Amino acid sequence: MGNNAYILVVEDDKPIRNFITAAVEAQGYEHIETDKGNEAIALSMSNNPDLIILDLGLPDIDGIKVIQKVREWSSIPIIIVSARENERQKVEALDAGADDYLTKPFGISELLARIRVSLRHRMVTSGEKEKVLEKFNVKGLSIDFTKRKVKIDEKEVHLTPIEYKIMALLCKYSGKVLTHNFITREIWGASVGNETQSLRVFMANLRRKIEKDPAQPEYIYTEVGVGYRLIEE
Known part of the structure; x- marks a missing residue:
């Protein structure tokens, strides 16, 4: 895919749209743009872009509606760009199917x-079978999924089965924001209650085991009120 990726930019603020399109053009990405949600849905269906950058x-129509419509037929990565700082709206957008915010x-x-990050995940999941993660290495953290071993600076760290499942999930989507609801559904099969x-x-336990300073994490970042993001490999 490289820099020949095709990006749909959906933004009604012209200066911001120009800023985004200039940035993607400078990287060699092709793009198409619109300032309306309904047109964005039509363009995503007719052009099948590799990525959508979407204002809410x-x-x-509201950007959430665009996400929901696109997700009815496609797993195209969607990055939300929005002035909305409300955590509930971030969670709503991510739970509707957006990949990042x-x-x-x-x-x-x-x-x-x-x-x-989003284009790399698109490449991983675009085949019929999703790539099986065998190893993950970043900044002294290494995970061997075939042996189920986790190491920090070559020193093995013991994780409980649930901690390991959470770690494996974070690695699978490294660099992306995972909402609380998404993680709890994947780990416990539920998104409400005490999960x-x-x-x-x-x-907190996982951080104590892998972070040098859990208060200033190097690996697992908290997106306040939204979820967690693991540093990209």
């Missing part, structure tokens, strides 16, 4: 990093 506050204002380097509180306890 559109003049005709950037709050305005944001820098070019952060936008491009998120694009690279969210249980998740916080397990995450």
Whole structure:
């Protein structure tokens, strides 16, 4: 795929749309743009882009509706860019099927990093069978999934079965925001009740085991009120 990826930019604020399109063009990505949600749905169906960058506050329909419609037929990565800082709306967008979330204002380097992460995940999942993760290595953290071994700076760390499942899930989606609901559904098969509180306890224990300073994590970042993000490999 490389930099020939085709990106749909959906943004009704023209200066921001120009900022985004200039950034993606400078990286060699092709793009198509619109300022309306209904047109975005039509363009996503007719052009089948590799990635959608989507504003939530559109003049005709809400961006959440665009996500829901696209998700009826496609797993195209969707990055939300929005001035909405409300955590509930971030969670709603991610749970509707968005892959990532950037709050305005944001820098070019952060936008491009998120694009690279989403395109890499698109490549992994675009085949009929999803790639099986065998090893994960980043900044002294190494995980061998075939042997179920986790090491920090070559020193083995013992994880409980649930901690290991959470770690494996975070690795599978490294660099992406995973909501509390998504994680609890994947781990416990539920998204309500005490599982969210249980998740916080397990995450605290996991951090104590793998982070040098759990208060200033290097590996697992908290997206306040939304979920967690593991550093990208």
